[in-house]
Amino acid sequence: MTLLPFTFKPKIFLNQCYRSRLISPSVLYRAMSTTVLSKLQSPLRDLVLGATQDGSQEFGKSEKDKAEVAEWIDKVAQGDVVKPESLKDLDVQITPRTYIVSNYLTAADVALYGALHPVLSQLQPAQYHTHPALTRYFDHVQSRPSVRKSAEALSPAYSLVAFDLENTPKAERKPDPPKKKEKVAASKEGTPAPEAAPAPPPAKDVSLVPTQTPVATEAGKPQKKEKESDKKDKKETEKKEKKEGAANEKGKKKGAASGTATPAEDSGEPVPSMIDLRVGLIVDVGKHPDADSLYVEQIDFGEETGPRTVVSGLVNYIPIEEMRNRLLVGVCNLKPANMRGVKSFAMVLAATSKEGKEGGIELIKPPPGSKPGDKVYFEGSEFENATPLSQLNPKKKIFETIQPGFTTLETREAAWINPATKSIHRIRTKNGICLAPTFVGASLS
Secondary structure (H helix, E strand, O other): OOOOOOOOOHHHHHHHHHHOOOOOHHHHHHHHHHHHHHHOOOOHHHHHHHHOOOOHHHHOOOHHHHHHHHHHHHHHHHOHHHOHHHHHHHHHHHOOOOOOOOOOOOHHHHHHHHHHHHHHOOOOHHHHOOOHHHHHHHHHHHHOHHHHHHHHHOOOOOOOOOOOOOOOOOOOOOOOOOHHHHHHHHHHHHOOOOOOOOOOOOHHHHOOOOOOOHHHHHHHOOHHHHHHHHHHHHHHHHHHHHHHHHHHHHHHHHHHHOOOOOEOOOOOOOOHHHOOEEEEEEEEEEEOOOOOOOEEEEEEOOOOOOOEEEEEOOOOOOOHHHHOOOEEEEEOOOOOEEEOOEEEOOEEOEEEOOOOHHHOEEEOEOOOOOOOOOEEEEOOHHHHOOEOOOOOOHHHOHHHHHHHHEEEOOOOEEEEEOOOOOOEEEEEEOOEEOEOOOOOOOEEO
16 A cells, blocks of 8 residues: 655644534634744744734634735744845835735734834834834734733733824825816927917018918918918817817717726816715824814825825714724815824715714714725716716815715715705715714715
8 A cells, every 4th residue: 555645734624624613713713823823932922822812813814814824924933024124125015004914903913013023112213214104004003902912911022112103204195186287288288389470581482482381371471371371270270179079079988888987077067976985994093283173093095105194173072992993984085284284185074963063973984894995986877987086176166065965864874965856876885885873864074
């Protein structure tokens, strides 16, 4: 009898046992933690074990996540990923993310935090300010209750690191210029302004020259011929513009037919689809240094540039504990505004009780399964495939015109009611309808 080579893979074996109900979740957790964390040294291994006692999901909810968590823990165990010379690359990797794997805290985040602790805790402000995404990530993970509890049990090994975030150099976000202005500018550049005609040469010789081109005509014809040529040029220009306009209109119709969303224009009556609504996740929040009623949040909208700074007047209505790690809906194409010295790059969508602010304010909730960056749109064929403006023009008061129609229905569903037709357009993502936690008949802003 010939024995075939066999490689035992503990993680695969454990998952198969769990699916077959041969082991309980608690047994799976202990076995998984022992297997995955075996390469980490104490006290880092103890930190991860202490912060992941609630269950096995900290090691990944899907097979893909489990593989990534194990891969990152291996990287941490090897030590190269947290060396000072590797921080720049790590900062780039973490910039578009809230967590290192998927969109929830895993054992990989706790392991990475613990490995980074002796490095980042020794840096001066000028040094950690050069790694803003990594500093933001580290501070967020160390503030998670499960991580903090585990770290305090191992004190002083993982003491809280205080960062001077108030004096962090602000990265200026330059919003994209409105597309309409770009087109106008391009049109002006493509059509040079007519120059003043030079003084005509002696009429006797020039009058005999045949008229072949507008340039020759402008340069050499007498005043009367010049006017006739201008008329001819004007007709040709108008004809050319009509052709280009027809081609553009044809292109727009073709794009709509193929399902490609065309950019919205701010001409005409304001419509809800001009507003850029997205799902966001609050990854950090604190009180405004100069305004007691304002929060300053870092909100992840799924952008490569990382979280946006957003200022909200919710201190008197929503406790800071309820703001942390909260999914919400944000208005992302308002013009950035200074709020008591802090520039805000978006606005959170909140529901105000029909009794007014005295009745309370609560954040609109995206549907289950939402993640940062998900598109939020209005139901209705005229809105669902439209592309919002890159930035709302404050002078045209588009948001101010649309906002009075925002409300919550009897079902607590967020919606926009067309004031002219009274048609209802619910606010949703691909996963479902956005809701207010408790308010009915609330106004949204």
